[in-house]
């Protein structure tokens with residue numbers, strides 16, 4: 061059986077607040093009851109005391125005169141009777157009568173008893189007052205104190221019991237209404253964890269509106285609201301965490317290298333691709349500046365300038381992108397395309413920087429290879445026409461600034477064609493290489509020697525002190541040609557003819573200077589070869605020919621001298637017809653059949669290309685509509701478009717009008733543009749290409765590989781197709797370099813989402829190679845030469861029959 065103290069102990073532990081409340085109520089009500097009872101007892105005591113004192117005084121007033129009389133009359137018996145009567149009064153325990161000669165004491169006083177006495181004189185009143193004696197009446201207070209003690213105990217006991225039971229009642233009510241709910245809340249909050257957030261706090265009481273409004277209801281509400289908020293926060297956190305995990309994975313698995321830097325450009329994070337690309341483990345580079353990873357570039361001015369400009373551009377423009385030659389941990393260098401952007405926080409302030417990198421080494425290598433291909437002559441290694449023209453322009457600009465002279469020499473080997481025909485192409489090639497070496501040996505470092513094509517060379521002599529200085533160079537070159545060449549085991553004598561034009565005397569335009577040097581070279585040849593000649597104005601007769609050709613070309617349209625030839629473009633894998641290229645021809649009564657290479661540049665220079673181009677477009681579209689009628693199927697038509705046509709603002713409208721007039725679907729028309737147009741890089745060109753693309757017209761890059769061949773430009777324009785120049789295709793079976801170049805172009809084009817046409821396919825072996833490399837389409841004499849429309853329609857009919 062649990063004892064009371066055990067119960068109390070348990071109660072104290074299970075309900076400390078109730079216990080404390082009980083203790084306090086008991087304490088306060090006890091103290092209060094005690095004080096109240098004490099006052100009550102004291103007042104009762106005073107009243108009883110007063111009653112005793114009153115009884116003592118009553119003895120004086122009630123018995124004084126009769127006692128005096130008994131004394132006067134010396135009636136002792138009466139006196140005694142009277143005194144016994146007094147002693148019978150309550151609480152009066154002793155009478156002491158003192159007379160002058162005697163003392164009478166009646167009644168007993170118990171030992172140590174508390175008493176109260178009253179003394180009065182007994183007198184006889186006649187004409188004077190005679191004192192007979194003195195009576196002392198003593199009352200015993202013991203009863204009074206006994207009563208007092210009993211009362212105290214009774215009051216204490218009743219007050220305690222009352223207080224105790226009232227407290228118990230109050231506590232029970234308080235516990236029922238409050239503390240058990242508080243304990244429940246305490247237990248709930250103690251057990252509150254993220255795993256049971258969905259269980260609300262509910263109190264064991266009716267859910268009335270009064271209960272909802274009271275403090276317990278408010279606290280319960282507050283706890284439940286807190287729980288719901290926590291729940292929502294947790295769900296949001298889980299969602300955020302999942303998002304963060306997803307993005308972290310994306311960044312970690314990104315095919316691009318990713319570096320995240322803080323505001324001071326200190327690396328905070330590097331992804332797996334970065335480590336794979338550079339060899340740096342993230343923990344070894346955290347805290348470092350991304351520009352300081354390469355120890356060889358560390359502190360170099362170039363590197364500091366690069367990162368300074370990156371920082372400035374990111375601050376001003378919000379993004380920096382460019383190609384950077386970086387180093388791996390093992391020192392190996394590689395090219396990467398970097399994009400640097402700031403990371404903004406919610407307030408829009410920069411909290412760090414994101415650096416995305418892509419390894420473009422392979423692309424760069426191909427670009428450099430293509431660039432080399434585009435700028436240098438493969439056979440001799442000399443700059444080609446394009447680079448030579450650039451250098452000439454630079455030399456002219458510099459000479460213009462320095463007021464100096466530039467000599468331009470045009471060289472042609474006198475008997476090259478004969479040697480090529482008799483000794484073969486290899487001998488011809490060896491001759492060209494040796495000639496290039498000999499010409500180069502006669503020049504200073506600042507001069508340029510270039511191969512323009514065939515057996516034509518160009519020499520640029522910048523900073524000439526006088527016109528005649530070029531003569532010395534020309535003579536040295538003629539001298540160096542004197543020793544015989546050993547070709548195919550034979551000694552061969554080869555001479556060269558040199559034409560010289562000088563800036564600024566002969567012209568300040570690079571093209572004109574070339575033409576003049578060319579004219580002078582013909583002059584030198586006509587002098588009997590192995591000679592040189594300076595340009596003179598009389599030599600411009602050649603230009604007269606050009607003028608004559610121009611006036612004929614102006615009338616060519618009107619006189620219906622232009623005609624289109626059509627050459628099929630086929631699916632490489634099946635050989636089936638896919639589209640047709642329209643190729644322009646000019647049949648002039650005086651000049652015969654003139655090929656476009658001869659008159660298109662002139663048409664471009666004079667602007668005649670605009671009406672001619674519109675005519676070509678119209679004829680080509682009409683032809684495609686006709687073929688549909690003949691074959692019953694859609695055959696696309698490719699039309700060559702010169703950069704000059706593109707620069708004409710009316711060009712896109714002219715294309716759309718022609719398509720509408722002919723009733724040809726835009727998707728069946730493909731416009732072929734050269735890389736020269738891309739190099740234009742003007743906003744207008746880009747906009748025209750995009751307008752045509754939006755209209756559904758297909759766009760292709762023609763002669764790819766002969767120009768700048770920057771693959772990065774291809775990304776910026778909406779091209780569908782890329783045409784590999786025939787010069788590469790024709791040698792794929794002979795030159796491994798051309799074969800790898802063609803493979804690279806096909807792969808690159810496919811990776812950029814472009815389809816590829818190989819042009820100039822002449823042999824079956826080439827078709828196998830192209831098929832193997834996944835080239836989409838092919839075009840060339842192997843399938844068909846360009847044919848006049850009549851002949852082409854016959855070809856088409858027989859081809860359709862074969863396919864059917």
Ligand SMILES: Nc1nc2c(ncn2[C@@H]2O[C@H](COP(=O)(O)O[C@H]3[C@@H](O)[C@H](n4cnc5c(=O)[nH]c(N)nc54)O[C@@H]3COP(=O)(O)O)[C@@H](O)[C@H]2O)c(=O)[nH]1
Nearest residue numbers: 643644655656657676700701702820821822839840841846
């Ligand atoms: N602006 C315009 N330019 C035009 C137009 N028509 C033609 N041209 C451009 O003139 C360049 C020379 O054209 P062409 O002499 O007609 O030569 C084309 C084909 O005949 C030739 N070809 C085709 N297959 C072979 C082959 O197997 N071997 C070989 N040696 N030559 C072949 O290639 C030329 C193909 O031209 P393209 O596909 O455009 O490169 C030429 O650059 C034309 O662009 C015109 O209307 N407007």
